[in-house]
Amino acid sequence: MVQAKYCAAKEKAMAEVKQAAYVSLTSDMWTSINMDGYLGVTCHYVTAEAKLATVLLCVSQFPQTHTAAHITESMSVLMTDWGISGKIHCMVTDNAANLVATAQLLKVRHVPCFAQxxxxxxxxxxxxxxxxxxxxxxxxxxxxxxxxxxxxxxxxxxxxxxxxxxxxxxxxxxxxxxxxxxxxxxxxxxxxxxxxxxxxxxxxxxxxxxxxxxxxxxxxxxxxxxxxxxxxxxxxxxxxxxxxxxxxxxxxxxxxxxxxxxxxxxxxxxxxxxx
Incomplete structure (x- = not known):
């Protein structure tokens, strides 16, 4: 039942994201209490009703080393899956060198997180x-x-x-x-x-x-x-x-x-x- 609910929610979210002309991403790498690495990516856009909307694209386990090349590879697959490759306005991350380099490799404008x-x-x-x-x-x-x-x-x-x-x-x-x-x-x-x-x-x-x-x-x-x-x-x-x-x-x-x-x-x- 959980898997079915997830698939239905993801399909609905993908349909909404595809209607957006432009999107922005926020991303971060983090480690769980069990020392497992994870990549989190969130998508932000404005709806046709001029309202801000946010969709969590993934919180995926990341067993590879946290290099810019590996993160770029995962991000590219994710962007293709969600159909947003050509309409990313910018990507907001912390000041970690690997995430800054990831934005450069993806040829996406990088914005450092002000709060961080x-x-x-x-x-x-x-x-x-x-x-x-x-x-x-x-x-x-x-x-x-x-x-x-x-x-x-x-x-x-x-x-x-x-x-x-x-x-x-x-x-x-x-x-x-x-x-x-x-x-x-x-x-x-x-x-x-x-x-x-x-x-x-x-x-x-x-x-x-x-x-x-x-x-x-x-x-x-x-x-x-x-x-x-x-x-x-x-x-x-x-x-x-x-x-x-x-x-x-x-x-x-x-x-x-x-x-x-x-x-x-x-x-x-x-x-x-x-x-």
């Missing part, structure tokens, strides 16, 4: 702010405790209820998504009293964050908030994003420059200078 570039910029800025990096590592250990220990999880939930705080889970960051670091620190800051009380009632070697470190988090989050908004805006699927890049970039420059003049902690000032 922004992700790299923010991660580098955080990495080059030693104290913030230290706080981040402490935060990851705290979150890991509350996500892996039933006793710790129950104690935190108990403390939140006693303090009248919303029962929300702590957030663990994902290394490849800087905004998950923002979400982790923001959630810990919002629940700092309950987190501190829970840790003090647990037999653990995990070191709690100090009030000074929470002050640093608060100021750094203020600086990073515009970047968080831009990352979310550029990740939208139902609105045009390419035309927003330059205005958003200018707004980021202005906004972060303005916020940098209002922070007082040395670590926040250092983070702001890395813009």
């Amino acid at each position: 570039t922004l992700n790299l910029v923010v991660k580098k800025a955080i990495d080059q702010t030693p104290k913030l990096q230290e706080i981040r590592q402490k935060a990851k250990k705290i979150v890991s405790l509350f996500r892996s220990s039933c006793n710790a999880k129950e104690k935190l939930s108990e403390m939140k209820q006693l303090m009248g705080r919303p029962v929300q889970k702590v957030v663990q960051e994902v290394d490849t998504r800087w905004n998950s670091t923002y979400d982790m620190l923001q959630r810990l800051y919002d629940q700092r009293e309950a987190v501190g009380a829970a840790l003090s009632n647990l037999n653990t070697e995990v070191v709690p964050l100090t009030s000074g470190e929470y002050d640093i988090i608060n100021e750094c989050l203020t600086l990073l908030l515009p970047l968080k908004h831009v990352t979310t805006e550029m990740s939208a699927e139902k609105t045009v994003s390419a035309s927003k890049m330059i205005p958003l970039y200018r707004m980021l420059q202005h906004n972060i420059s303005e916020k940098s003049t209002k922070v007082t902690r040395e670590e926040s000032i250092q983070l702001g200078r890395l813009r």
